Amino acid sequence: QEQLVESGGGLVQAGGSLRLSCAASGSYGGIVVMGWYRQVPGKQRELVARITDSGSALYAGFAEGRFTISRDNGKNAIYLQMNSLKPEDTGVYYCHLRAGGVWVLWGPGTQVTVSS
Numbered sequence: 001q002e003q004l005v006e007s008g009g010g011l012v013q014a015g016g017s018l019r020l021s022c023a024a025s026g027s028y029g030g031i032v033v034m035g036w037y038r039q040v041p042g043k044q045r046e047l048v049a050r051i052t053d054s055g056s057a058l059y060a061g062f063a064e065g066r067f068t069i070s071r072d073n074g075k076n077a078i079y080l081q082m083n084s085l086k087p088e089d090t091g092v093y094y095c096h097l098r099a100g101g102v103w104v105l106w107g108p109g110t111q112v113t114v115s116s
Helices: none
Strands: 002-007 009-012 018-025 034-038 044-051 057-059 067-072 077-082 091-099 103-106 110-115
Touching: 002 091, 002 103, 018 034, 018 091, 018 110, 034 067, 034 077, 044 067, 044 077, 057 067
Parallel strands: 009 110
Antiparallel strands: 002 018, 018 077, 034 044, 034 091, 044 057, 067 077, 091 103, 091 110
16 A cells, blocks of 8 residues: 655766655655665765755755755656756665654665666
8 A cells, every 4th residue: 555656767978857756655654755866886875965844845965956856746746857967866766754753664666777
């Protein structure tokens, strides 16, 4: 019943753009926070951006000014617009959901590859 489905990953040249999508199914209680994390080669999994059900967004330093997270509560989905992509952005991007401070759900991950 509860799952996250991701799409939008792929191959892009440096300086290009990609838009990731994450659709959540099921019902959730309490405050729902959704966001994107990424795992790049040689580094720990890190937060990219997150957004609350009221629309408040938070970005990692490397994403500030380049990435934009948005939310469509009617469609129960979030999006990540990524511009000015760099080769170091290459990695697996995971959608994340946290409900009521207790329930946590991860998407399967979508590959983003940026060529130089």
